[in-house]
Amino acid sequence: RNIRKRWFLAALFITSLVYFVYKTNFRRESVRKDTSFKLVQNAQRVEVFLRTLKWQPRGNPWNSSSYNPLKQCRNSLQGKDWIVDDNGCVCKRDSLRDNGCCDVTAPATKWQTCASCRATNCCVVYEHCVSCCLQPKHRALLEKANNDVINPQIMMSSIHDQYELCLMKCRTSSLSVRHENTYRDPTYKYCFGMLPAEFCSV
Known part of the structure; x- marks a missing residue:
């Protein structure tokens, strides 16, 4: 019974760890994509601004x-x-x-x-x-x-x-x-x- 309990706790720990790593990486990737999107968006806005600016x-x-x-x-x-x-x-x-x-x-x-x-x-x-x-x-x-x-x-x-x-x-x-x-x-x-x-x- 003790061995079964240990196996269960070990499996629970590993599952939790995998889930934590996945969520952390997912959040990081989302932030990276969001930042990249904003940078591209800003660059496009600046490009339009410079094109329409009266020099x-x-x-x-x-x-x-x-x-x-x-x-x-x-x-x-x-x-x-x-x-x-x-x-x-x-x-x-x-x-x-x-x-x-x-x-x-x-x-x-x-x-x-x-x-x-x-x-x-x-x-x-x-x-x-x-x-x-x-x-x-x-x-x-x-x-x-x-x-x-x-x-x-x-x-x-x-x-x-x-x-x-x-x-x-x-x-x-x-x-x-x-x-x-x-x-x-x-x-x-x-x-x-x-x-x-x-x-x-x-």
């Missing part, structure tokens, strides 16, 4: 036959000293025209400038970051950077063109942050590329 045209807008001097511009608004408009012009706040565009005849106005930016595409001045980011040559870089977006739905709901994308990238890039509230380099802290800001030696 900055090549060439100086003032030399274009379609240039309209009465056109309304969007601009970065919050800059204390500098403003960047959606043509990629950076100007002094007092050089902003009534239509929201920078006055291109003002001496300090620069178009698609990277004046305070490093090769890492991290800049001292936020408006320079946005202006530099708007250079058409940076389209491929922005496309690569956006393939790593975790939640493209949030991004797609608020961004419709390269200007809005650059405003967001320069304001919220994780590449410039070391910890939650600490910049890797407190001087070159506005980034839009894929290389992190260099650590500043104190």
Whole structure:
């Protein structure tokens, strides 16, 4: 009777073990498939987003036959000293025209400038970051950077063109942050590329 009881307990233990291993592997496989599906879904969303995004045209807008001097511009608004408009012009706040565009005849106005930016595409001045980011040559870089977006739905709901994308990238890039509230380099802290800001030696 004792032997039979032991055999029964052993069989019960083995059955329970097999069931546990099966359930664990099944759960792991389900999580893996779900993660893979979400990654594919996100990649597809980003691809559609990049295809429909309005990219900055090549060439100086003032030399274009379609240039309209009465056109309304969007601009970065919050800059204390500098403003960047959606043509990629950076100007002094007092050089902003009534239509929201920078006055291109003002001496300090620069178009698609990277004046305070490093090769890492991290800049001292936020408006320079946005202006530099708007250079058409940076389209491929922005496309690569956006393939790593975790939640493209949030991004797609608020961004419709390269200007809005650059405003967001320069304001919220994780590449410039070391910890939650600490910049890797407190001087070159506005980034839009894929290389992190260099650590500043104190």
